[in-house]
Amino acid sequence: MSDAHPIxxxxxxxxxxxxxxxxxxxxxxxxxxxxxxxxxxxxxxxxSTLMKxxxxxxxxxxxxxxxxxxxxxxxxxxxAVAKGIGIxxxxxxxxxxxxxxxxxxxAREPLRYGIDIDAAAQSEAARKLMARLEQDIDxxxxxxxxxxxxxxxxxxxxxxxxxxxxxxxDEPTSALSAAEVEVLFRVIADLKxxxxxxxxxxxxxxxxxxxxxxxxxxxxxxxxxAQSMQGVDIPWIVKAMIGEGSKExxxxxxxxxxxxxxxxxxxxxPRLGGGYTVDHVSLAVRSGEILGVYGLMGAxxxxxxxxxxxxxxxxxxxxxxxxxxxxxxxxTGRIARGLALIPEDRKRDGLVQIMAIRENLTLSALNRFxxxxxxxxxxxxxxxxxxxxxxxxxxxxxxxxxxxxxxGNQQKVVIGxxxxxxxxxxxxxxxxxxxxxxxxxxxFRTMRKLAASGLGILFVTSDIEEVMALSDRxxxxxxxxxxxxxxxxxxxxxxxxxxxxxxxxxxAA
Amino acid sequence: xxxxxxxxxxxxxxxxxLLRLRTFVALILVLAYFxxxxxxxxxxxxxxxxxxxxxxxxxxxxxxxxxxxxxxxDLSVGSIVGLCAMVxxxxxxxxxxxxxxxxxWFNTVEIVGIVTLVGVLVGVANGxxxxxxxxxxxxxxxxxxxxxxxxxxxxxxxxxxxxxxxxVEYGTASFPFIGMGTILGLPVIIWILIGLGLLAQYISRxxxxxxxxxxxxxxxxxxxxxxxxxxxxxxxxxxxxxxxAAIVGIVVASQLQASHPATGETFELNAIAAAVLGGTSMSGxxxxxxxxxxxxxxxxxxxxxxxxxxVSSFWxxxxxxxxxxxAVVIDQAQSKLQSxxxxxxxxxxxx
Numbered sequence: 001m002s003d004a005h006p007i008x009x010x011x012x013x014x015x016x017x018x019x020x021x022x023x024x025x026x027x028x029x030x031x032x033x034x035x036x037x038x039x040x041x042x043x044x045x046x047x048s049t050l051m052k053x054x055x056x057x058x059x060x061x062x063x064x065x066x067x068x069x070x071x072x073x074x075x076x077x078x079x080a081v082a083k084g085i086g087i088x089x090x091x092x093x094x095x096x097x098x099x100x101x102x103x104x105x106x107a108r109e110p111l112r113y114g115i116d117i118d119a120a121a122q123s124e125a126a127r128k129l130m131a132r133l134e135q136d137i138d139x140x141x142x143x144x145x146x147x148x149x150x151x152x153x154x155x156x157x158x159x160x161x162x163x164x165x166x167x168x169x170d171e172p173t174s175a176l177s178a179a180e181v182e183v184l185f186r187v188i189a190d191l192k193x194x195x196x197x198x199x200x201x202x203x204x205x206x207x208x209x210x211x212x213x214x215x216x217x218x219x220x221x222x223x224x225x226a227q228s229m230q231g232v233d234i235p236w237i238v239k240a241m242i243g244e245g246s247k248e249x250x251x252x253x254x255x256x257x258x259x260x261x262x263x264x265x266x267x268x269x270p271r272l273g274g275g276y277t278v279d280h281v282s283l284a285v286r287s288g289e290i291l292g293v294y295g296l297m298g299a300x301x302x303x304x305x306x307x308x309x310x311x312x313x314x315x316x317x318x319x320x321x322x323x324x325x326x327x328x329x330x331x332t333g334r335i336a337r338g339l340a341l342i343p344e345d346r347k348r349d350g351l352v353q354i355m356a357i358r359e360n361l362t363l364s365a366l367n368r369f370x371x372x373x374x375x376x377x378x379x380x381x382x383x384x385x386x387x388x389x390x391x392x393x394x395x396x397x398x399x400x401x402x403x404x405x406x407x408g409n410q411q412k413v414v415i416g417x418x419x420x421x422x423x424x425x426x427x428x429x430x431x432x433x434x435x436x437x438x439x440x441x442x443x444f445r446t447m448r449k450l451a452a453s454g455l456g457i458l459f460v461t462s463d464i465e466e467v468m469a470l471s472d473r474x475x476x477x478x479x480x481x482x483x484x485x486x487x488x489x490x491x492x493x494x495x496x497x498x499x500x501x502x503x504x505x506x507x508a509a
Numbered sequence: 510x511x512x513x514x515x516x517x518x519x520x521x522x523x524x525x526x527l528l529r530l531r532t533f534v535a536l537i538l539v540l541a542y543f544x545x546x547x548x549x550x551x552x553x554x555x556x557x558x559x560x561x562x563x564x565x566x567x568x569x570x571x572x573x574x575x576x577x578x579x580x581x582x583d584l585s586v587g588s589i590v591g592l593c594a595m596v597x598x599x600x601x602x603x604x605x606x607x608x609x610x611x612x613x614w615f616n617t618v619e620i621v622g623i624v625t626l627v628g629v630l631v632g633v634a635n636g637x638x639x640x641x642x643x644x645x646x647x648x649x650x651x652x653x654x655x656x657x658x659x660x661x662x663x664x665x666x667x668x669x670x671x672x673x674x675x676x677v678e679y680g681t682a683s684f685p686f687i688g689m690g691t692i693l694g695l696p697v698i699i700w701i702l703i704g705l706g707l708l709a710q711y712i713s714r715x716x717x718x719x720x721x722x723x724x725x726x727x728x729x730x731x732x733x734x735x736x737x738x739x740x741x742x743x744x745x746x747x748x749x750x751x752x753x754a755a756i757v758g759i760v761v762a763s764q765l766q767a768s769h770p771a772t773g774e775t776f777e778l779n780a781i782a783a784a785v786l787g788g789t790s791m792s793g794x795x796x797x798x799x800x801x802x803x804x805x806x807x808x809x810x811x812x813x814x815x816x817x818x819x820v821s822s823f824w825x826x827x828x829x830x831x832x833x834x835x836a837v838v839i840d841q842a843q844s845k846l847q848s849x850x851x852x853x854x855x856x857x858x859x860x
Binding site for chain 2: 309311330331332335336341343348349350351352353354355359363364366367370373374375377403417421
């Protein structure tokens with residue numbers, strides 16, 4: 001088998017150190033040509049770092065990279081491109097206002113006599129690439145007119161146009177429909193037949209098993225499994241991904257649950273181009289309970305939370321708080337009823353970066369410190385300091401800009417802001433995203449404490465370990481639907497397979 | 510080692526303080542220079558004249574500051590000044606012909622009320638265009654700039670309303686007092702500036718409304734998710750800007766005792782300049798009323814001082830431009846230094 005798939009690139013003893021963390025701890029990796037090398041691991045396991053190293057975006061702190069028996073070093077992405085390595089990032093780097101051909105040749109436009117762009121040659125080359133990828137895409141249509149799946153193909157064409165012999169695909173299917181995934185897989189099969197070495201990163205384990213030839217599993221910067229795909233099944237991958245001894249976030253005492261504090265009935269949110277992003281979701285959270293909603297990217301989890309906050313006017317269905325229906329339509333009204341959202345993207349949605357910590361903390365609950373319109377600044381400062389203490393936010397002064405804080409402390413400010421509104425139910429979207437392991441544990445401890453004090457918590461995550469360890473009850477979502485409900489003693493494998501969208505059922509439906 | 514480091518930090522702190530107070534420093538420098546170069550500049554009489562010139566721009570700039578803090582821009586204020594001046598002139602001279610054979614006349618207070626309402630309504634139009642119809646602030650207010658100016662020209666067919674001296678009969682004898690009168694030795698316009706300045710300062714620092722204005726400018730999505738009613742806040746700032754412009758329109762008509770439809774042309778640019786000079790960030794979220802007023806004084810003193818020195822008005826225009834650009838360049842330097850100092854402090858606290 002190794003004869004059929006020669007090794008195109010190897011990494012030996014790869015170490016990558018970032019300030020404060022070791023993202024890769026002595027990784028040995030072989031990349032085989034003419035095959036799909038799948039790479040899997042939890043968020044923060046080091047997959048992205050490894051790929052960035054191969055693509056020349058980052059360079060190794062220690063260790064060496066070899067191609068064809070010779071050591072190579074990539075100082076920049078351009079060095080890697082020159083060696084025939086292309087990468088398609090999860091977020092597409094394309095220009096919707098330019099045509100397909102212009103996108104493919106951006107910053108490398110063919111020139112006529114070094115003066116103007118040779119549009120004809122450019123379009124011709126783009127057409128040939130589309131033919132090679134067996135795509136019926138006109139090279140002269142604006143990219144914005146294409147579906148996401150087609151745009152992904154354009155991104156691949158862009159890499160191929162630079163003579164990529166090694167192609168890295170980072171979660172290429174996360175935004176694709178089932179039909180578009182099939183198209184992508186055909187393209188991958190063609191490229192494989194042409195001898196291109198493909199690195200495929202995904203969280204969707206069934207996909208990996210379907211198209212992978214070799215698998216490498218990363219955990220905490222170390223490789224915990226590397227072999228050919230034969231005999232590999234989902235339980236094997238899960239075991240390699242999360243290990244035997246899982247990290248513990250122990251409960252202090254047995255939780256006491258009260259009545260339903262929050263419930264959703266038949267929530268739907270139509271998707272652009274048919275179907276539902278949130279597909280008839282019904283669930284309930286009791287006071288004192290931590291309900292974990294597990295699902296992959298694009299499962300509709302975030303959208304569900306947004307529906308609850310009143311951000312989608314198109315959403316239908318009924319939310320209730322303490323049994324009484326939620327009739328308020330805007331965010332302000334829903335916050336007043338006792339809902340609070342901790343958004344996934346702190347920078348974009350959670351904080352006003354240029355404001356002080358105090359101002360961010362009190363933003364949602366300013367009325368607490370105001371009579372009519374007059375703000376009592378002294379009371380506000382006192383309230384802010386109280387929350388800084390309560391949540392153990394490490395700051396020199398509450399007057400510092402919030403942007404000066406670390407990720408974990410920023411997250412605590414967002415939590416504090418939500419708590420100041422005295423919510424009955426806390427909605428948390430990926431509460432541990434972008435914060436280091438120590439801060440994570442502290443955020444989790446805070447969540448436990450809040451639940452113990454009678455708050456209902458609904459949190460959404462794509463981290464299996466987190467959902468297993470933290471939840472009192474687990475709900476799994478896939479393709480907008482609830483596909484399973486588990487108690488925390490259920491196995492991780494069962495939860496993960498429930499989260500894997502069932503393609504055949506999809507096609508039938 | 511530790512010593513030199515803390516010294517470095519102190520020097521950065523000092524520089525930062527100086528940069529923060531840059532508008533004030535500029536004001537003092539400009540004042541010092543002109544009192545040296547142009548005798549009489551510091552005389553009380555001259556100070557009053559300069560203040561009167563500055564006050565008009567400062568009033569507009571106060572309204573503009575709120576708009577810019579939310580991340581918007583209001584280009585229509587100059588035209589609102591013109592329109593409001595014309596409405597003022599019309600009401601003083603002609604009253605309102607009801608079409609039933611008699612004319613309704615208004616006294617000074619009523620006129621002020623009606624005209625400010627006109628200014629606020631143009632602000633409402635701006636706000637509706639921006640919040641409900643999703644027009645970019647630059648375009649929306651550019652449109653109302655033309656519409657309001659056109660309406661001003663139409664009102665008199667392009668002619669001036671002369672002799673707005675008011676009349677005892679209709680209760681408008683007090684009208685000239687707005688632009689020319691004094692209270693306790695200070696011109697009325699200065700009192701208006703003090704009143705409006707304090708009001709705006711109060712709003713910006715001590716009210717939920719003010720806090721929300723800053724939040725919308727700092728992160729609109731984040732503010733909305735925190736329960737801030739973004740559309741309402743934006744509506745307010747454009748209405749407030751229209752209100753300030755209406756006041757200026759009334760004052761100008763009263764000062765000149767005439768109203769001309771071209772009144773207020775390019776006033777919006779001076780107002781933006783004053784706000785920017787005072788440290789308001791065009792990308793929103795940052796700005797102070799006090800800074801804006803000082804900025805207006807720097808611009809005003811600069812142009813009046815240069816006139817007293819006999820510098821060509823063409824040169825004045827060039828100098829104004831240089832000062833504005835310099836202000837923004839320094840602003841950039843400040844934010845860079847500020848984030849560096851904050852990062853150092855955080856690093857020192859973390860380890």
